[in-house]
Amino acid sequence: xxxxxxxxxxxxxxxxxxxxxxxxxxxxxxxxxxxxxxxxxxxxxxxxxxxxxxxxxxxxxxxxxxxxxxxxxxxxxxxxxxxxxxxxxxxxxxxxxxxxxxxxxxxxxxxxxxxxxxxxxxxxxxxxxxxxxxxxxxxxxxxxxxxxxxxxxxxxxxxxxxxxxxxxxxxxxxxxxxxxxxxxxxxxxxxxxxxxxxxxxxxxxxxxxxxxxxxxxxxxxxxxxxxxxxxxxxxxxxxxxxxxxxxxxxxxxxxxxxxxxxxxxxxxxxxxxxxxxxxxxxxxxxxxxxxxxxxxxxxxxxxxxxxxxxxxxxxxxxxxxxxxxxxxxxxxxxxxxxxxxxxxxxxxxxxxxxxxxxxxxxxxxxxxxxxxxxxxxxxxxxxxxxxxxxxxxxxxxxxxxxxxxxxxx
Numbered sequence: 001x002x003x004x005x006x007x008x009x010x011x012x013x014x015x016x017x018x019x020x021x022x023x024x025x026x027x028x029x030x031x032x033x034x035x036x037x038x039x040x041x042x043x044x045x046x047x048x049x050x051x052x053x054x055x056x057x058x059x060x061x062x063x064x065x066x067x068x069x070x071x072x073x074x075x076x077x078x079x080x081x082x083x084x085x086x087x088x089x090x091x092x093x094x095x096x097x098x099x100x101x102x103x104x105x106x107x108x109x110x111x112x113x114x115x116x117x118x119x120x121x122x123x124x125x126x127x128x129x130x131x132x133x134x135x136x137x138x139x140x141x142x143x144x145x146x147x148x149x150x151x152x153x154x155x156x157x158x159x160x161x162x163x164x165x166x167x168x169x170x171x172x173x174x175x176x177x178x179x180x181x182x183x184x185x186x187x188x189x190x191x192x193x194x195x196x197x198x199x200x201x202x203x204x205x206x207x208x209x210x211x212x213x214x215x216x217x218x219x220x221x222x223x224x225x226x227x228x229x230x231x232x233x234x235x236x237x238x239x240x241x242x243x244x245x246x247x248x249x250x251x252x253x254x255x256x257x258x259x260x261x262x263x264x265x266x267x268x269x270x271x272x273x274x275x276x277x278x279x280x281x282x283x284x285x286x287x288x289x290x291x292x293x294x295x296x297x298x299x300x301x302x303x304x305x306x307x308x309x310x311x312x313x314x315x316x317x318x319x320x321x322x323x324x325x326x327x328x329x330x331x332x333x334x335x336x337x338x339x340x341x342x343x344x345x346x347x348x349x350x351x352x353x354x355x356x357x358x359x360x361x362x363x364x365x366x367x368x369x370x371x372x373x374x375x376x377x378x379x380x381x382x383x384x385x386x387x388x389x390x391x392x393x394x395x396x397x398x399x400x401x402x403x404x405x406x407x408x409x
Contacts, residue, residue, distance in 0.1 A: 064286055064356050072349050085305065086332070092312065095108055096325045111313050136297065137294070138277050138281065139276045152266040153240065155237070165233070169200070178253010179198070180255065182247050185244045208222065220245055223236045264319075283349075301331050311327070
């Protein structure tokens with residue numbers, strides 16, 4: 001068809017209408033296929049800034065949710081470990097009461113039960129999640145506790161009921177001439193031997209202590225200390241290297257027998273088993289909000305439990321077992337506080353987590369409303385524009401057939 005001046009305007013209008021319809025059909029087909037209004041921000045220019053803000057908030061919320069999930073998982077593992085420690089404590093208290101009431105520490109195999117319990121406690125305090133030791137504070141790449149250092153060091157202690165002071169002379173206690181041989185072995189098996197030659201007539205308990213403490217090579221230390229704060233002091237000669245110590249009497253002396261020195265695990269508080277640091281970890285769970293969480297393996301509740309088990313694992317002495325029972329009872333009293341602390345951290349995190357999950361749902365819906373389309377509606381609209389496009393083509397075709405010659409026929 002040759003476009004004439006008389007038909008140019010109509011032809012141009014029909015062609016523009018057809019092109020617009022074709023473009024609209026193509027756009028609607030793309031929307032129905034992708035489910036989105038546009039493949040670029042220019043297609044939603046009026047909402048692009050709002051969309052960018054929502055996407056940034058959504059990404060930040062997802063990161064906070066990952067932080068809360070990870071932190072809550074760590075706390076839940078710690079909570080489970082402490083729950084198990086409570087069960088172990090209650091079991092060991094029952095065995096100690098049974099052993100003390102019936103004087104049957106050997107019959108109930110108390111030392112073996114205490115050693116097994118200690119191994120379980122060490123394993124629980126060394127709980128590892130994703131390569132992180134949970135009870136080690138900031139030094140989470142290292143085990144929190146060393147089981148070899150958890151047992152109370154070897155310790156010779158004088159008998160109860162005898163008042164021991166630094167001023168007492170050895171002769172006044174009935175000690176005769178002799179020498180003490182002290183053999184100390186550390187946890188690596190290295191041993192040193194030293195000999196203390198004492199004179200009962202002139203030496204006091206203080207002199208004996210000074211002689212032992214002044215020898216820097218024997219690996220032993222002498223102190224005056226009771227099993228607990230409720231009894232008077234006793235003479236203690238203990239190994240300082242968490243290994244074993246053996247004291248024998250040579251040259252005819254009777255100091256060990258006279259003072260009733262027997263091997264009783266060291267009753268003093270000790271956290272040398274702890275390999276971590278004092279850093280309390282924190283997690284960023286919201287804008288400007290960090291949650292400090294976690295418990296360290298040197299917590300007093302754990303320390304009491306370890307101390308009680310260490311004593312029970314090394315002696316059947318009734319006085320010492322009573323002290324062990326006191327430590328384990330303290331642990332049972334204090335472990336619920338540890339559980340409550342962990343539970344409070346979990347509750348705080350879950351509150352923030354719920355808020356983030358709600359916002360994530362809202363943001364996801366808002367982003368979908370901006371980006372997405374109602375596919376059935378778009379399909380129906382596309383069909384309407386396709387019909388209009390076909391009509392445009394028919395109109396153009398009919399217009400091309402119009403001529404004066406045809407009209408005059």
